[in-house]
Amino acid sequence: xxxxxxxxxxxxxxxRLDAIxxxxxxxxxxxxxxxxxxVSLIRRIDFAWAVEDDEERERKKKQKKSSKxxxxxxxxxxxxxxxxxxxxxxxxxxxxxxTVEANDAVTVAGMTRPKALPNEVxxxxxxxxxxxxxxYRHLGKYFKQSAKxxxxxxxxxxxxxxxxxxxQQNWKVKRQRVAAPASSNDGFTIDLFDNSLYDxxxxxxxxFLSTIxxxxxxxxxxxxxxxxxSCRFIHFGFVGVHSADTPKESSKIRTHGSVEHPTRxxxxxxxxxxxxxKETHSLLREVHQxxxxxxxxxxxxxxAFNQSVGxxxxxxxxxxxxxxxxxxxxxxxSLVPSMGDDxxxxxxxxxxxxxxxxxxxxxxxxxxxxxKHDTPKNKWGFPNRISCEIYLQxxxxxxxxxxAKDRPNLSGTRVSGQSGKDGCGLLGHFxxxxxHRIFSxxxxxxxxxxxxxxxxxxxxxxxxxxxRTSSWTIFMKVPQSILHVESQSPKSDFQNxxxxxxSQFRTKVxxxxxxxxxxxxxxxxxxxxxxxxxxxxxxxxxxxxDLADLPVIILQxxxxxxxxxxxxEALMVGIxxxxxxxxxxxxxxxxxxxxxxxHVDPEDIQGCISWWLVMEDGFAExxxxxxxxxxxxxxYRKFLGHLSLDVLYTTLMDLVSLCxxxxxx
Amino acid sequence: MNKGTGVxxxxxxxxxxxxxxxxxxxxxxxxxxxxxxxxxxTQLVNVARVNDxxxxxxxxxxxxxxxxxxxxQAADSLLKLVSELKQTAIFSGFASxxxxxxQRTVEFNQQAEKTDRMLARIGEEAAASLKELESHYYSSAQxxxxxx
Numbered sequence: 001x002x003x004x005x006x007x008x009x010x011x012x013x014x015x016r017l018d019a020i021x022x023x024x025x026x027x028x029x030x031x032x033x034x035x036x037x038x039v040s041l042i043r044r045i046d047f048a049w050a051v052e053d054d055e056e057r058e059r060k061k062k063q064k065k066s067s068k069x070x071x072x073x074x075x076x077x078x079x080x081x082x083x084x085x086x087x088x089x090x091x092x093x094x095x096x097x098x099t100v101e102a103n104d105a106v107t108v109a110g111m112t113r114p115k116a117l118p119n120e121v122x123x124x125x126x127x128x129x130x131x132x133x134x135x136y137r138h139l140g141k142y143f144k145q146s147a148k149x150x151x152x153x154x155x156x157x158x159x160x161x162x163x164x165x166x167x168q169q170n171w172k173v174k175r176q177r178v179a180a181p182a183s184s185n186d187g188f189t190i191d192l193f194d195n196s197l198y199d200x201x202x203x204x205x206x207x208f209l210s211t212i213x214x215x216x217x218x219x220x221x222x223x224x225x226x227x228x229x230s231c232r233f234i235h236f237g238f239v240g241v242h243s244a245d246t247p248k249e250s251s252k253i254r255t256h257g258s259v260e261h262p263t264r265x266x267x268x269x270x271x272x273x274x275x276x277x278k279e280t281h282s283l284l285r286e287v288h289q290x291x292x293x294x295x296x297x298x299x300x301x302x303x304a305f306n307q308s309v310g311x312x313x314x315x316x317x318x319x320x321x322x323x324x325x326x327x328x329x330x331x332x333x334s335l336v337p338s339m340g341d342d343x344x345x346x347x348x349x350x351x352x353x354x355x356x357x358x359x360x361x362x363x364x365x366x367x368x369x370x371x372k373h374d375t376p377k378n379k380w381g382f383p384n385r386i387s388c389e390i391y392l393q394x395x396x397x398x399x400x401x402x403x404a405k406d407r408p409n410l411s412g413t414r415v416s417g418q419s420g421k422d423g424c425g426l427l428g429h430f431x432x433x434x435x436h437r438i439f440s441x442x443x444x445x446x447x448x449x450x451x452x453x454x455x456x457x458x459x460x461x462x463x464x465x466x467x468r469t470s471s472w473t474i475f476m477k478v479p480q481s482i483l484h485v486e487s488q489s490p491k492s493d494f495q496n497x498x499x500x501x502x503s504q505f506r507t508k509v510x511x512x513x514x515x516x517x518x519x520x521x522x523x524x525x526x527x528x529x530x531x532x533x534x535x536x537x538x539x540x541x542x543x544x545x546d547l548a549d550l551p552v553i554i555l556q557x558x559x560x561x562x563x564x565x566x567x568x569e570a571l572m573v574g575i576x577x578x579x580x581x582x583x584x585x586x587x588x589x590x591x592x593x594x595x596x597x598x599h600v601d602p603e604d605i606q607g608c609i610s611w612w613l614v615m616e617d618g619f620a621e622x623x624x625x626x627x628x629x630x631x632x633x634x635x636y637r638k639f640l641g642h643l644s645l646d647v648l649y650t651t652l653m654d655l656v657s658l659c660x661x662x663x664x665x
Numbered sequence: 666m667n668k669g670t671g672v673x674x675x676x677x678x679x680x681x682x683x684x685x686x687x688x689x690x691x692x693x694x695x696x697x698x699x700x701x702x703x704x705x706x707t708q709l710v711n712v713a714r715v716n717d718x719x720x721x722x723x724x725x726x727x728x729x730x731x732x733x734x735x736x737x738q739a740a741d742s743l744l745k746l747v748s749e750l751k752q753t754a755i756f757s758g759f760a761s762x763x764x765x766x767x768q769r770t771v772e773f774n775q776q777a778e779k780t781d782r783m784l785a786r787i788g789e790e791a792a793a794s795l796k797e798l799e800s801h802y803y804s805s806a807q808x809x810x811x812x813x
Contacts, residue, residue: 128715128722135726139709139733146737150744157748165755169765175756458803463792 156220188214229337231290236389239330303427310432381441433467440470505561551602559598607642701739705732
């Protein structure tokens, strides 16, 4: 402050007249309020001296600075000053904002945004545009991803439905409305239950395999998952006969969808869709067959305890049934899973079965023991195990399934056989057929033994196309040499025709179930004795016999046919002979007779029919006494041996000449 | 989606009514979905303009994401509809299914008959061969030598 002090004096606070108007009205200056008086007082203070001082100080400072920095100018100086100024302004603004925020007695009158510079505007625009572009690019990626995912889904669905359509062409596909649509299983099932059964009330128990779920596997393709060993198949066999073939080589070994599931998934991914569908078809077919085999076994079980003819249950276990069909033969029917390991277990169990058999019929057990001694022989006579299996399945199928619909004349085939019309049921028919087959094999063996040892016999088989009937014919043929001889002799054509008919004799053997019926020509019949002409029907014998007696019966029949033939040959040359069953008697002079006698012995290896020449004189009693003599070298009996028909014929001619020579005497 | 048999009285009338209703619903769904896709896409294109205040751009960015999501959802719904139609076509085309089944039945019957005939023929040939072989064997030199 300077030394001079200035003093100003206010005017006295007296109202002074401002103006008077013409009408005498006086105007006074308006009264100022207290605040205005204070403000005016403040204004009267002259701060010029302070302002001038400040300006001087600033000038001096600048001069000092410029004198200081004259040598080295710092390039960032202006920026530092600008930043400091900006910092001051910012601090003022911040204080102002804080004050406003604290609601102090300062109110904001108005705000104006500073006008943006053009480069700022453009840079803002560029940033916004770039952001938007980024946003769109992001959207683009999102859309592409979604499109790819949707395409993949479509492809998966196309594969799945394509395969399902192909499956639907052969199988019944059902759709279920699943409540949870997000699950991988769309609710498709394949129904394998066949409701077109003949006896639906009896076979109406659906197997747990009847409905199969169709699922997706990892690649989206359809897959069918089955628990392992869920498929079981019929296994047939004869007890005591261990077949060399593996029981499941005929079919049904493959199981898909079993334990090794994850690896099969990997394989399926690399497989073609076609192969996948084919494999699924095969799997479904296996299951279908398994269901059918279940039904077959159920039917077998049901009928086994219905006391049908020819069926005797001798052992029962879980999924196993053993039946005795007579003649010391037993068979078993079981259900086995298709895995190989279980198969070997099953055969072991079969071998161990004998102690586990419930001895319902001890006699059958004894027969079983007897049968075992002849195992090699019986084994030969047993039909093929697999063909029996197929036969059983075919019987059940034809009876149970096909009868329900109109069969298009399938019953006219030979394979169908009879369907239990004689009251024995399907299983009874099956067992009787097998028993017949085994029995007829034995019969054939006996017949072949006989025919082998007698050279002039021919055996001919006649297929009957009936499962319980077999038929053979044994021909005895006159040798051609004899026929030629006869044809050379002057005979009438009538005689030749007669001879032609008589060049062979037949013996027919028919086996029905286990009854043997032999029918043959040759033995004298009462009816035939009264017939004049021999081109009429020859006397025919028909009788039943046992297997043990069959060779003897056959040989006797054949021998009688030979005797008959010789008798007719003798008649043809005009010699009267007497014919007995196995004996041809020529009459000599003085009542003597010479007989040609046949002797049959099935055990004779050199030949089953041997011939004796027996002579007797007129005294029948002596002849009878001589019959008691067993001396083969008696003059009344001579053993001729096993003669062929040629030799017999010449023997006959010799005897004829003997008779004729005697007659001429 | 028609049943192929036409509208009738009785049980098929209810089924036909249900089918018509279902068809209507599906058409509606289709329209909704396609409208949603079109609408959302239009909106997406419309907000391509860059605005001055950046806050609006951010707002629009969120909206764009939402609309894109909606579009994809509508597309997915359409695809589900298509697959539903496919399923119905597969499992409700009874006329074609029945025809096919009958055709297969005829084929299999023919095959069965053919197999039966073949078996019969095999049997006959086997019988003939057996007869021939037997007669040859029994008239063969080996056997006739025994007669001498």
